[in-house]
Amino acid sequence: MSSPEALFQRLSASPFRQRFHLARAEYDYFLKKGGETISAHAADFIRQRLSPAAPVNDGKQTPMRGHPVFVAQHATATCCRGCLSQWHGIPRHQEMTPAQQAWVVEVITCWLRLEMEKPAPEKKVRKNPAAPEQLNLL
Helix, strand or coil: CCCHHHHHHHHCCCHHHHCCCCCHHHHHHHHHHCHHHHHHHHHHHHHHHHCCCCCCCCCCCCCCCCCHHHHHHHHCCCCCHHHHHHHHCCCCCCCCCHHHHHHHHHHHHHHHHHHHCCCCCCCCCCCCCCCHHHCCCC
């Protein structure tokens, strides 16, 4: 574990990791709750979902969206024990130490801070292909 900046430099070579960004809902949720609360959520998620030696549903326990921390976990390769081993050198099949958990939360928080410095994402407007005015009900 070096620094978040060094990690982000390595992650920048991964097209998969680079495709993750906060959607408007996650961005707004972060604004509403604040960085301190989101960081506390990250610590809880890591402690509950990743720190055990054999997490439940390892490799599938982190949703792709729905919370800013989930998106950040995929962007920073902190989503499962396999990614933690590959990208962060945190061994699998061992309970994570408090220092390892703190590192993961730091990386997530740093990535979220960088995302929140960007302009708010545009809200997605769903077009209803079968809007009432488009239906011929006569």
